[in-house]
Amino acid sequence: MESVQAIKQRFGIIGNEPKLNRAIEKAIQVAATDISVLVTGESGVGKESVPKIIHQLSHRKHGKYIAVNCGAIPEGTIDSELFGHEKGAFTGATSTRSGYFEVADGGTIFLDEVGELPLTTQVRLLRVLENGEFIKVGSSKVQKTDVRIVAATNVNMFEAIKKEKFREDLYYRLSTVEINLPPLRERKDDIHLLFRKFASDFALKYKMPTIKLTDDAIILLLKYRWNGNIRQLRNVAEQISVLEHNRTISASALQNYLPNTGSNLPAVINHSKSESDFSSEREILYKVLFDMKNDLNDLKKLTMELMKNGSSTEVQKDNEHLIQKIYGDEDNPNYKAATIEDLEVLSIPEHSEVNDVQPKDVEDKYHFAEEIEEEETLSLQDKELELIKKSLERHDGKRKLAAAELGISERTLYRKIKQYDL
Numbered sequence: 325m326e327s328v329q330a331i332k333q334r335f336g337i338i339g340n341e342p343k344l345n346r347a348i349e350k351a352i353q354v355a356a357t358d359i360s361v362l363v364t365g366e367s368g369v370g371k372e373s374v375p376k377i378i379h380q381l382s383h384r385k386h387g388k389y390i391a392v393n394c395g396a397i398p399e400g401t402i403d404s405e406l407f408g409h410e411k412g413a414f415t416g417a418t419s420t421r422s423g424y425f426e427v428a429d430g431g432t433i434f435l436d437e438v439g440e441l442p443l444t445t446q447v448r449l450l451r452v453l454e455n456g457e458f459i460k461v462g463s464s465k466v467q468k469t470d471v472r473i474v475a476a477t478n479v480n481m482f483e484a485i486k487k488e489k490f491r492e493d494l495y496y497r498l499s500t501v502e503i504n505l506p507p508l509r510e511r512k513d514d515i516h517l518l519f520r521k522f523a524s525d526f527a528l529k530y531k532m533p534t535i536k537l538t539d540d541a542i543i544l545l546l547k548y549r550w551n552g553n554i555r556q557l558r559n560v561a562e563q564i565s566v567l568e569h570n571r572t573i574s575a576s577a578l579q580n581y582l583p584n585t586g587s588n589l590p591a592v593i594n595h596s597k598s599e600s601d602f603s604s605e606r607e608i609l610y611k612v613l614f615d616m617k618n619d620l621n622d623l624k625k626l627t628m629e630l631m632k633n634g635s636s637t638e639v640q641k642d643n644e645h646l647i648q649k650i651y652g653d654e655d656n657p658n659y660k661a662a663t664i665e666d667l668e669v670l671s672i673p674e675h676s677e678v679n680d681v682q683p684k685d686v687e688d689k690y691h692f693a694e695e696i697e698e699e700e701t702l703s704l705q706d707k708e709l710e711l712i713k714k715s716l717e718r719h720d721g722k723r724k725l726a727a728a729e730l731g732i733s734e735r736t737l738y739r740k741i742k743q744y745d746l
Contacts, residue, residue, distance in 0.1 A: 326352065326381070335373055338521055339514035343506040348377065354501050355381035360453060362438075362498045363476040365505035368553035374503055375434040375474035384472055387431030390424050395437035402445050404461050413462020425458055425469045432472040438498065439479030439490055446491045453497045473498070508553040512546055518554060519545060522561035533571045535564055540575040548582055607731040612707040709744050712737070716746070 328348050332338070337348070354361055355378045363371045372391065379389045397405050404413075408423030424433055435441075441449065452458050453473060457466050475498045484490035508515060519537070527534035537545060550556055560581045564573060711730060719725040727737040
């Protein structure tokens with residue numbers, strides 16, 4: 325078995341970070357087996373090196389090695405690319421085509437960005453992993469293949485599973501062994517080594533003197549976050565090699581090539597509710613409040629009728645000022661009703677009758693105000709539920725029409741239906 329140092333020299337891997345060495349050790353150990361491997365890590369950390377190591381150290385090294393970028397193949401053609409298709413299977417299929425799993429029989433397939441696979445393709449891939457069987461697009465014949473699958477992703481797989489974008493059973497089949505590569509910001513001692521290697525390579529490529537960093541530039545290089553990892557570091561080294569006339573690079577010169585990404589700031593949290601959700605909920609809340617206002621107006625009219633027509637003249641006379649204060653002159657265009665704070669207790673004689681209904685004794689001067697306030701504190705949730713029920717009944721349960729009437733999105737309506745268990 326080759327040593328970690330020998331493997332790094334053979335595959336051009338630079339760095340001595342313990343986490344990097346551990347990842348290479350795991351790749352060496354699993355290479356002799358046929359178990360599936362999932363390589364994880366941020367974009368640009370060099371995940372493509374691990375499957376090459378595994379293939380070259382395995383008994384399949386003389387077989388084909390095919391690397392497939394799953395995120396770069398359109399969803400409509402990825403099944404055909406991976407599993408092949410029969411002639412006439414779809415428009416444009418003028419001949420039978422062998423897919424990667426058929427071509428790589430006896431070898432290794434590297435599925436880069438496997439987290440981008442469509443769910444239908446994930447089902448087909450799971451079958452290959454379980455029993456080595458697949459079916460071409462447009463065929464009914466089951467074919468067998470013997471391939472080693474190594475996958476890689478920069479996606480948080482548990483989040484993808486939670487959002488139902490990735491099958492949980494497929495994840496556990498792929499990640500029999502998981503190898504994680506650390507980001508460049510966790511490999512501080514390796515950053516300058518990598519930069520010098522890239523600078524030397526580009527000097528040779530473009531036939532010009534090698535660039536060198538001053539001490540303050542090296543400090544800046546090590547402090548930078550490198551969100552794009554090794555890929556970003558390589559690009560910066562290439563830009564400086566081509567564009568800078570002075571081959572000694574100071575910190576100020578280096579800073580011009582480092583985007584200001586707010587490296588030390590906390591990450592912005594992605595809130596689950598979008599602006600459209602808030603807008604839709606605000607609209608339905610306005611509708612509920614509008615209906616509540618109508619209800620309160622009806623209550624005021626009813627109370628007015630009771631006072632004017634159902635009660636004694638004595639009640640009206642004693643409360644004439646309060647009636648005018650609460651209801652104003654409804655025929656007057658400048659009419660304005662009083663607020664809750666303006667309310668006073670109705671002075672109702674002890675033996676008066678209002679439509680033969682005897683009110684309770686008034687305990688304090690805020691009793692009547694509390695009753696009206698109670699009417700105003702109707703549950704917004706109950707009103708919202710009532711509106712949704714009425715709209716669904718009116719449109720025979722058709723959510724699209726009901727959502728349009730309520731002024732909310734169909735997705736928001738569906739969420740409300742689940743919330744209220746309708």
